[in-house]
Amino acid sequence: MPFVSFVVKKSLPDRHGAALDAGLGRSDVNGVRHQLAYAISPAGPGDAGDLARVHVQAWRETYPGLLPKAYLDGLSIPRHARLWRRRLMSTHEVTLAAEGVDGLVGYCSGGESRVPGEGLAEITTLYVLREAQDAGLGRRLLTDTARVLAARGAVSLIIWVLRDNTPARGFYEHLGGKLDAARVETVGGRIIPSVGYRWERLGGWVGT
Numbered sequence: 078m079p080f081v082s083f084v085v086k087k088s089l090p091d092r093h094g095a096a097l098d099a100g101l102g103r104s105d106v107n108g109v110r111h112q113l114a115y116a117i118s119p120a121g122p123g124d125a126g127d128l129a130r131v132h133v134q135a136w137r138e139t140y141p142g143l144l145p146k147a148y149l150d151g152l153s154i155p156r157h158a159r160l161w162r163r164r165l166m167s168t169h170e171v172t173l174a175a176e177g178v179d180g181l182v183g184y185c186s187g188g189e190s191r192v193p194g195e196g197l198a199e200i201t202t203l204y205v206l207r208e209a210q211d212a213g214l215g216r217r218l219l220t221d222t223a224r225v226l227a228a229r230g231a232v233s234l235i236i237w238v239l240r241d242n243t244p245a246r247g248f249y250e251h252l253g254g255k256l257d258a259a260r261v262e263t264v265g266g267r268i269i270p271s272v273g274y275r276w277e278r279l280g281g282w283v284g285t
C-alpha cells in the first residue's frame with residue numbers, strides 16, 4: 078500500500094538536528110525524534126472516537142472569528158464519534174489518519190465530488206492539530222488521499238474552504254490549487270462564504 082507507514086519529521090532545533098543527523102541513540106534525542114514523528118494510515122470505524130476528538134479540537138483552534146462561538150462551544154465529541162463511525166462504514170470515502178506518539182493529530186477524507194463533474198473527486202475534510210502543523214503533515218495527508226482518489230479513477234480534484242480561512246487558502250495555493258468557484262454554506266445558523274480550489278490534472282500532480 079503506497080500510503081501506509083511513512084513518517085514525517087518536524088524540523089528540529091540545530092542542537093537536536095546535528096545529533097539526529099549523526100544517528101546518535103541517546104534517549105533524550107530519541108525522545109525528541111519520537112515526539113516529532115507521525116505515521117499515516119487508513120482510518121477505520123475503530124478510529125471514530127479519536128477522529129472526533131481531533132475534529133472538535135481542530136475546529137476550535139481554526140474557526141474562532143469565522144464560525145459562531147456558540148456553535149464551536151457546542152461541538153460534541155460523542156456526537157461526532159457517531160457521525161465518524163457512520164462515515165467510516167461508507168465505501169464512498171477514504172480517510173487517512175496521522176498518528177503521533179500521543180495519538181491521532183490529523184486526518185484527511187475524500188471521495189467522489191458532491192458537485193457534478195466527470196472524474197471529479199473532492200477532499201471533504203483536512204485537519205491537522207496546531208501542535209503538529211508545519212511539519213509537512215498536511216501536504217502528505219492531502220497528496221496521499223489524492224493518490225488514492227486518482228487510483229479510483231478521479232482525474233481532477235476540488236477542495237472547498239471558508240473564504241476567510243486565509244492560512245488554509247495559502248496552503249492550497251502553495252500546493253498548486255487554482256481558485257475555481259464560490260458558494261455559501263450555512264454553519265451554526267450563519268451563512269458563510271466559501272471558495273473552491275481545483276487541481277485539473279490530478280494524476281500529474283500526485284505522480285500516478
Ligand SMILES: CC(C)(COP(=O)(O)OP(=O)(O)OC[C@H]1O[C@@H](n2cnc3c(N)ncnc32)[C@H](O)[C@@H]1OP(=O)(O)O)[C@@H](O)C(=O)NCCC(=O)NCCS
Nearest residue numbers: 203204205210211212213214215216238244245247248251
Ligand atoms: C492547512 C493545513 C492542513 C496545512 O497543513 P500543515 O501540516 O500545517 O502544512 P505543511 O507543513 O504540510 O505545509 C506544506 C507546504 O505548504 C506551505 N504552507 C503551509 N501553510 C501555508 C500558507 N498559509 N501559505 C503558504 N504556504 C503555506 C508550507 O510552507 C509547506 O511548504 P513546502 O512543502 O514547500 O516547504 C493545516 O495547517 C491545518 O489543518 N490548518 C487548520 C485546519 C484547516 O484550516 N483545514 C483546512 C480546512 S478546508
